[in-house]
Amino acid sequence: MTTSLRNIITRHNPITLLDSSFGPVALAHVHQIHAQLLVHGHLNYPLLFVQFLAAVALLSPSNTTPSSPQHHERQLLLLYSQRLLDYSPHPPTTFVLNSLIRAHSRGPDPAPAFRFYRRLLCSPDALSPDRFTFTFLVGSCGRGGPSSAAGEIAHAAALRRGFVSNPHVHSALIRMYAQFGLLDAARRVYDELPDPDLVSRTAMLGAVAAAGDIVLARELFDSMPRRDPIAWNAMIAGYSQVGRSREALELFSSMQLEGVRVSVATLVSVLTACAHLGALDQGKWVHAYMQRNRLRVTVTLGTALVDMYSKCGDVGRGMDVFWRMQEKNVYTWSTAMSGLAMHGAGKECLDIFELMKEHGVLPTGVTFVSVLRGCSVAGLVEEGRRHFDSMRDQYGIDPWHQHYGCMVDLYGRAGRLDDAVHFINSMPIEPHARAWGALLNACRIYRNIELGEYAMKKMVEMESKNHGAYVLLSNIYAESRNWGGVNDVRESMKAKGVRKEPGCSVIEVGGEVHEFFVGDNSHPRYREIEVMLREISRRLRLAGYAAKTNAVMFDIEDEEKEDAVCWHSEKLAIAFGLIALGEGASIRIVKNLRVCWDCHDATKLISKVFQRDIVVRDRNRFHHFRDGMCSCMDYW
DNA sequence: TTAGGGTTAG
Known part of the structure; x- marks a missing residue:
C-alpha cells in the first residue's frame, strides 16, 4: 500500500468509530462499518482487516452481568x-490471536482464551506466542471456577518460553495466584525477580491484603522505594478489607498530607471504612469532596x-444517591435493599x-x-417462603447457610417456633450454628425456655x-x-473457658471517632462522662425507670450488677454524645x-x-430511638 | 496496531 493511500484510508477510516471512547457500540454499527469497508475494498488490505477484527474483539471484553x-x-x-x-x-497473525485472547480474558471462563492460544501454537505459519500473549x-x-490448573499451564508455558521476567507477565502471574488464594505461589513468583517493579510490588501487596496478612502488607508498602497513587490505594483497600477501618482512614489522611492524587478507587475504600465504622461525618466529607472535585x-x-x-444510619440520604445514579448494577440494587432491610424498612426493600x-x-x-x-x-412469612423457593426454582441459586438462617429467623420472629424447628429439621444440608442461633433468639423473644435450651445445646455442639x-x-x-x-x-462458660466478646461502641464527634468498651474509663473526658452517667440515672429514675439488672448477665464476670448496667459501652457513648454533641444533634452509635x-x-x-x-x-x-419509642418495635 | 498493580453488596 502506498503511503498516500494509507493516509486516505486512515483519515476516513470508519474503524476509528469503534474506538471505545465513543461509548457503547451496537452490533448494528459494526455491520454498517463492515459493509462500508467491504464496499470500498478496504478489507483486502491485511492491515485494515486485522485492525477491524481487533477493534470488534476489543469492544466485547467487560464485566457485564450475565443475562443482561x-x-x-x-x-x-x-x-x-x-x-x-x-x-x-x-x-492469522499473533496480533490477531492476541486480540481474541485478550477479548476472552475478561470473561468468567478462561477456556476460549486457551482455544485461541492453541490455535496460535498450531498455526501452519509457525506463529509464536509473545509477551502480550x-x-x-x-x-x-x-x-472463573475453582481450578487453578489452567493458570499453572499458562505459567509453565510462559516460563518455558522465557516470559516470566517480563514485568507485565510477572505482575499478571502474581495477581492470578492471589485470586486463587495461593499466596505461597504468588510469593514464589514475586521472589523470582531480584528487583520487581512498582506494579509487581503493588500486586504482591494486594495479594498479601487479600490473604489478611496486613502486617506483612504494611512492611511491603513501607519498603517500596517509591509509591504511586495505586500503591497507596492498595494499602488503604487492604486495611479497609480486613476491617482495620481506622488505619484505613489514617493512611488516607497521610496520603492527602503528602499530596498524593486521590482517585475514585481511593474513595471507594475510604467509604467502605466509613461504613464499617459508622463514621457519617467523614463519609459526608468524602461525598462533598466528590462533588467539589466533580x-x-x-x-x-x-x-x-x-x-x-x-x-x-442515614438510609434516606443513601436512597437519594441511589435514585440519582444513572447506572446501577446488581451490587447497587442489593446494597440499597440491604440498607432498607437493616433499617426495618422491609416493605420498601421488597419494592426495590x-x-x-x-x-x-x-x-x-x-x-x-x-x-x-x-x-x-416486615413479618411477611408467606412471601418470604415464596422468595426462598424461587431462588432454586426460578434462578437456579442453591440456598446458602445464610438463607436458611434467614428463614428460621423469619418463622421465629413471627412466633411460629414450630415451623422454625420443622424448617431446620427438613434442611437438606447440616444446620449450622447460625440457624440454631436464630431459633435461640426467637426463644428469647417468645420466652420459650425449653426450646431455647435445646437450640443452645445444638449451637454449642457445633x-x-x-x-x-x-x-x-x-x-x-x-x-x-x-x-x-x-x-x-x-459456670459452664467458666469451665469451658468461653469469654464474652467485650462490648464496644463507637461514636463520631466532629469527624473524630471515639471508641468505648464495657466499663472503660480511659477516655480523656471520662470525669465528665461519669457525671453525665449519674445525671442520666437520676433523670431516668425520676421518670420511673428501674434498671433491669438481669441483663447484666451479659457481663458474666462482673459482680456489681447495678453499676455494670450503667457501664455498658453504648451508655458510655451516649453519655459522651450528650456532652460533646451540640444541642439537639442526633446521637449515632455503632455497637x-x-x-x-x-x-x-x-x-x-x-x-x-x-x-x-x-440511632x-x-x-x-x-x-432509631425517638420520643421514647424504637423503630424496631422491641423486636430484634 | 495489543499489555500489568488499587475500587462496591451478606
Whole structure:
C-alpha cells in the first residue's frame, strides 16, 4: 500500500468509530462499518482487516452481568470477531490471536482464551506466542471456577518460553495466584525477580491484603522505594478489607498530607471504612469532596456511597444517591435493599426488589439475603417462603447457610417456633450454628425456655466457644428470673473457658471517632462522662425507670450488677454524645454486639427525657430511638 | 496496531 493511500484510508477510516471512547457500540454499527469497508475494498488490505477484527474483539471484553442485554450484545460481538477470523482471506497473525485472547480474558471462563492460544501454537505459519500473549492468557485465569490448573499451564508455558521476567507477565502471574488464594505461589513468583517493579510490588501487596496478612502488607508498602497513587490505594483497600477501618482512614489522611492524587478507587475504600465504622461525618466529607472535585460517580463509587449512608444510619440520604445514579448494577440494587432491610424498612426493600427485576437485573444469592431479611423485618412469612423457593426454582441459586438462617429467623420472629424447628429439621444440608442461633433468639423473644435450651445445646455442639449462644440462653433465664439457670450458664462458660466478646461502641464527634468498651474509663473526658452517667440515672429514675439488672448477665464476670448496667459501652457513648454533641444533634452509635434489653429500654427513655434522637447500629440492624419509642418495635 | 498493580453488596 502506498503511503498516500494509507493516509486516505486512515483519515476516513470508519474503524476509528469503534474506538471505545465513543461509548457503547451496537452490533448494528459494526455491520454498517463492515459493509462500508467491504464496499470500498478496504478489507483486502491485511492491515485494515486485522485492525477491524481487533477493534470488534476489543469492544466485547467487560464485566457485564450475565443475562443482561449488554452481556448478550458483547457475546454477539465476540462471535462476530471469531467469524471474521474464520472467513478471513488473510492468514492469522499473533496480533490477531492476541486480540481474541485478550477479548476472552475478561470473561468468567478462561477456556476460549486457551482455544485461541492453541490455535496460535498450531498455526501452519509457525506463529509464536509473545509477551502480550502471556499477559492476556495469564489474565484470563483466576476469575472463573475453582481450578487453578489452567493458570499453572499458562505459567509453565510462559516460563518455558522465557516470559516470566517480563514485568507485565510477572505482575499478571502474581495477581492470578492471589485470586486463587495461593499466596505461597504468588510469593514464589514475586521472589523470582531480584528487583520487581512498582506494579509487581503493588500486586504482591494486594495479594498479601487479600490473604489478611496486613502486617506483612504494611512492611511491603513501607519498603517500596517509591509509591504511586495505586500503591497507596492498595494499602488503604487492604486495611479497609480486613476491617482495620481506622488505619484505613489514617493512611488516607497521610496520603492527602503528602499530596498524593486521590482517585475514585481511593474513595471507594475510604467509604467502605466509613461504613464499617459508622463514621457519617467523614463519609459526608468524602461525598462533598466528590462533588467539589466533580468526580464521576461510577457504579462502584455510587454503590459505596449508598452503602456508607445506610450503614451510618442515614438510609434516606443513601436512597437519594441511589435514585440519582444513572447506572446501577446488581451490587447497587442489593446494597440499597440491604440498607432498607437493616433499617426495618422491609416493605420498601421488597419494592426495590421488584423494580430491580423489572429492570432486567438478575438477583444473586446476596440479593436474596436482603430479600429474606426484608420479609423478616416486615413479618411477611408467606412471601418470604415464596422468595426462598424461587431462588432454586426460578434462578437456579442453591440456598446458602445464610438463607436458611434467614428463614428460621423469619418463622421465629413471627412466633411460629414450630415451623422454625420443622424448617431446620427438613434442611437438606447440616444446620449450622447460625440457624440454631436464630431459633435461640426467637426463644428469647417468645420466652420459650425449653426450646431455647435445646437450640443452645445444638449451637454449642457445633461451636463450643460461641459466646453468643451462652449470652442468649443466659438472657432467656434472666428474663424469666431463673437465677439458677443464669448461674449454670456462667459456670459452664467458666469451665469451658468461653469469654464474652467485650462490648464496644463507637461514636463520631466532629469527624473524630471515639471508641468505648464495657466499663472503660480511659477516655480523656471520662470525669465528665461519669457525671453525665449519674445525671442520666437520676433523670431516668425520676421518670420511673428501674434498671433491669438481669441483663447484666451479659457481663458474666462482673459482680456489681447495678453499676455494670450503667457501664455498658453504648451508655458510655451516649453519655459522651450528650456532652460533646451540640444541642439537639442526633446521637449515632455503632455497637459490635446486639443491644441488650436494658440498654434498649434505657435508650428509649433517654430519647424522651433528653429529647434526643438516638440511632444505634447493633450487630444486626439499626434502632432509631425517638420520643421514647424504637423503630424496631422491641423486636430484634 | 495489543499489555500489568488499587475500587462496591451478606
